[in-house]
Amino acid sequence: MIVGKPFGVAALLLELAEHPDAELPPRIARLGERIRQRFGLAVTDLVAGWTSLLVHYDPLQLTLVELQAGLVPLLADWPGAAQAGEGGRLHQVPTLYAGPDLTEVAERCGLSAAEVIGLHSGRDYQVGAIGFMPGFAFLGELDERLALPRRSTPRTSVPAGSLAIAERQTAVYPQASPGGWNLIGRCLWTVFDAQAEPPCLLAPGDRVRFVPVDEAAFRAQGGQP
Numbered sequence: 001m002i003v004g005k006p007f008g009v010a011a012l013l014l015e016l017a018e019h020p021d022a023e024l025p026p027r028i029a030r031l032g033e034r035i036r037q038r039f040g041l042a043v044t045d046l047v048a049g050w051t052s053l054l055v056h057y058d059p060l061q062l063t064l065v066e067l068q069a070g071l072v073p074l075l076a077d078w079p080g081a082a083q084a085g086e087g088g089r090l091h092q093v094p095t096l097y098a099g100p101d102l103t104e105v106a107e108r109c110g111l112s113a114a115e116v117i118g119l120h121s122g123r124d125y126q127v128g129a130i131g132f133m134p135g136f137a138f139l140g141e142l143d144e145r146l147a148l149p150r151r152s153t154p155r156t157s158v159p160a161g162s163l164a165i166a167e168r169q170t171a172v173y174p175q176a177s178p179g180g181w182n183l184i185g186r187c188l189w190t191v192f193d194a195q196a197e198p199p200c201l202l203a204p205g206d207r208v209r210f211v212p213v214d215e216a217a218f219r220a221q222g223g224q225p
Helices: 024-043 064-075 101-107 113-122 215-220
Strands: 001-007 011-015 042-047 052-057 090-096 125-129 137-140 155-158 164-167 169-172 177-179 180-189 206-211
Touching: 001 064, 001 137, 011 064, 024 042, 024 052, 024 177, 052 064, 052 180, 101 113, 101 180, 113 206
Parallel strands: 090 206
Antiparallel strands: 001 011, 011 052, 042 052, 090 180, 125 137, 125 206, 137 169, 155 177, 164 169, 164 180
16 A cells, blocks of 8 residues: 655655565656646656655645545555656766776775776666765666775765765766765766756756776767876
8 A cells, every 4th residue: 555645745655665676766757747747737746765755735736635545546556567668768978987986996806906897887777766966876886896985084075976885776966066985986977967858967857877987988979088
């Protein structure tokens, strides 16, 4: 049974599953599309998590009771299997694996730097949630051999485009910001552009593949190591 909890003045939190799995992000994204189609501009924002969906609504256009009633038919088939074609888009990202923590990550994992690069770039990552800052996508799941906790002391400034790992997730910093993750590379990627429509390149359910390039190729494509 799906649990919906009032969240603040004008939002409803849908708790859709107890544990993350690979099918959830595209299904949550599809549910969000159906909610937008059903309620139009009365729904002002949708925030997807690994196992949840937060529905923000305009209380001048829609009451909580009306929202809950309208969600009933949309949620009726939620326990069913994912629909065909819900794998999300694949984004291939040129990446220079030369981050300031790469050597330390390799040592702590008992691997060589080349093995870290091979393991990290050897799989596709699914977008499970977007948060922390605009365009910051939480990508999973990382190879367990690369799993490390956040750094004990965060950096006050992490450059935009930095590729990082923490626990069993990986991510690219869309803007320069403080950060406590382990930095292993830099990406040629504009993840978030406030002037674009949509402003965020990624959506839950999309997949990301990091493609290793050398410094010459990185610079030739406009990158700054």
